[in-house]
Amino acid sequence: MVAQLISLRWALFANGLKRNVWQLVGVIVGALYVVGLLVLAGVGLAALGAHDLELASIVAVLACALMTLGWLVIPVFFTGMDGSMDPQRFALFPIKPGTLAAGLLLAGFIGVPGVATLLFFWLTSLAYLHEPLALALSLVCALGSALVAQLLARTGTAIATTFAARRGVREVASILLFLPIFFLGPAIASLAENAEAVGRALPGVAGWIRFTPFGAFAGVPASVAQHDVEGALACLAVGLVTLVVLWWVYSRMLKRAIVTPPRVKAAAGIKGLGWFSRFPATPWGAVAARSLTYWIKDPRYAASLAIVPMLVILYAFIIPNITSEIPQFALILGPLVGMLLGFSISADISYDSTAFALHVLTGVRGVADRLGRVVALLCIGLPLTLIASVVPPIASGSWELLPASLGAGLGTLFVSGGLASVASARWTYAVPLPGESPFKTPQGAGARMALTQSALMVAVAVVAAPAIGLFIATLITGSALLGWLTLVVGLLWGAGVLVLGVRIGGRWMEAREPELMQAVMLNR
Template sequence: MAAHVLRLRIALLFGSFRGDVTDIVRAAVQLLAVAAATAAACWALLSLASTNVEVALAVTVLGGSAITLGFALSPLIGATSDPLDPRRFAVLGMAPRPLAAVLAVAGLISLPILALITIAVCAAVLWIGFGVSALVSASGVALGIITCALLARVCMALASLFLKGRQSRELTGVFLLVMIVVVVPTAVFLSSLKWDGVVPTQLSEIIDVLALTPLGAAWAFPALIEAGDSQAALAVGVAVGTALLLAALWLWLVNRLLTTTERPVAARERGGLGWLAVTPGTPAGAIAGRSLLYWLNDRRYLVNVMVIPVAAAATTVPLLVAGVSPEMVALVPVPFAALFLGWLVHNDLAYDSTAVWMHFAAGVRGLSDRVGRLVPVLLVGTLFLAVAIPIAVSLHGRWSILPAMIGVCASLFLCGLGLSSIASVVAPYAVSRPGDSPFRQPSRTGAESVVSQGAVLLGVLILSAPALWWAWQGLSGDDDAITTAMWGGIGIGAGVLLIGLGVGAAVFERRTSRLMEFAEST
């Protein structure tokens, strides 16, 4: 039976090159992309032979940790059907342990694993060139391969148990956004470092930590043993323990899958409800799903979002004309963008027009309404700031100021969201109706729009003044103020956001009739 399953796995691997022309071309492109990436990784590893052990260790641990994390996340991001799902073999009557072993071995026969094996062999050759024994080198890469393969099996099984009915392009989009938030800042940071034959001090602690985690222990311990590092034994224990724990978890999951039926695909997923099928089935989740649909499809929201980067970048022109140094100007646009991103939802209720009656008719609590409406701007703002802040700091050239930038932007963004949650129910004003041009604004007789916009902007600046002051002190050379700016800014922003949500929720519930009257009259 084991040999039969392995033959089937090999047939599936080559079967991707059969079918119509489109399928063959897609499979060929994927194969070429994987081959090119593998060749580049192998060349990079072998070129490290001319460096020292510390640099080779740093690159190997960082790369190995990223690959291991990728094997864990790819089943969740890809949302693909698992051809080795244990439930497919339930009709054969195999016991859980033999089936788990067979499927674990069959999982090694895949294009990503074959590419990983090639890279791992190059890593072993690299360590042997540095004087590490062949047995230790082979043990390290073998544990790394086993860890990645078992992680993929375990995460695929978990996805089939808990995400099967919710796999969609929207959920995949969320994971991709998270990856962008993590990968882009990391890439910007690493590209800004100067190696000069030694490991940058900014990476030393990161490498030491990763070498003792399940992500990097297997890739690190051959070099640690060669260097006589006191942490080598701990790294070996973490690597072996991780592999054993994953094997036990995989056996438990196989037994669980064999005794449970596959979750049926929910009707709402078949109905094509998009984000409404991804968000939780709660009032706040439903409002968040509807808000996401608006933000991704309504031109009024899209124009507002696109204007923010342009307006933030425009602030650099007068500063450069006034003679401010480019290094200082590079830090200005991102806080401005954070300010306007938080301010963006100060009138979000008005954009619903008469559709807001659904919230009142359903008896939605004010907190659910306030929280649900903030989800889209939180996603957009977090993604933008996570990418923009490292880029701005790299242009500035002083990475030690990064914590202060995070604190300032967090304070401006979160304070804006908190005050906007209050302003949108206290002083809403008329906006262009659904379907109208976003550049066509209705005539307004009162001063509500000016008061609402100005009050939110002024309030955010006042509340964020401490974080701005600490950041300025940090720019002037006070290193302690940099850390204070980060934690102080995050604390102030989080506190204002929570208070704003509470006050906005209470006002929403008290002014139900007034808000409905406003929606009907605009």
């Protein structure tokens, strides 16, 4: 039965590649990228082990611990990403929970992430090429590390799914867990600045981590390479206990998930008309009210808003530690926030899912649809962009840059919103369905989503060049005249692009309504 579950997972994976060309391209590109990184890591560890075995063992332990920790944290973002092997799907089959648990655990290695993880743990053995006993132990312990990583991922996902049954808990948790990843780059830059202090601390950190569940199995060959037999036995004991405990917890949670699957609680009753009572009783007013409701209650839109405070924290606390050019970096907050907020409606029809049928069946004009969504965007985006554009010049005492910052920020918001109105009516791609994690990447949509979003970002940068170019010129010269010119050009040019985008997007939407409806149905 375990072999059948593994073969089923392989058949689902292979059929997904055959059915979707974009998924096949994404898997090939991802596999080549991962193989390149693994080869570089393996060669580097082998060279380091030949030169300094102690340092190589420290790097191997830390790398394995980070990989294992990643398997605990990252899958929580993508809960339900591949529902084909959810335990609930096997509830009606006469399969023993222990057998099902073993089959699903081993089936987790099918795919690029699983295979790459197993190869990564094996490649860390290259650090011990000149220590035969440590090399043999490392090859065996790599399997233990891989099993621990898979068990942590499945246990963490099961716990997240249980808590996700409560409305709003999943979204808040996903955004909070996204914070460490968002600040990973600045954190690495900060560590690089203090490389000497970090280097002195690494041996102590690795020595402690090898006795934790994350680095226990990796600590066995590292201890043997340093002739620390007692340490190796202690690491082995911690690793085996970790496997037993995680297996017990995972088996119990899987059995419970089969018998009593979690149920998402329904939303509380809504009183009144909400935003519909605050907008005109017109087609565009109805669309604006519905879109604004999405912005406030749909976590997929809320995730876009969560980026704004993250950017503020980033520039307020991280950038001053990296560079002394604080005003120059802070002043780009306005255009950056405007671009991101305008970009957020580039997949609004995809986010509608089957609800887009309301627009088709009621005969809403394309211009009214585009206008309503833009009005909802501006209700949220204008205040946030104004704050991001006004606060940095005032806080830095550069009042003369205030007009330029406003022009660049608002101009970029209008341009981004106009181009997004066109893009969402012309190109659709699979997005998280209503109720799913906002950070989920639907299967097979990664390559097309990345291509579409990248092209739109480039288009926004190009079309907004008049305002952005004047803004940069103002920053360089400090000219007050250029600052006011940036404000005028940004507002007029941005408003013109926004109006044109609403009109063109509306025409394309009316011409492609059948294709759009078919696309959102296929993207379910």
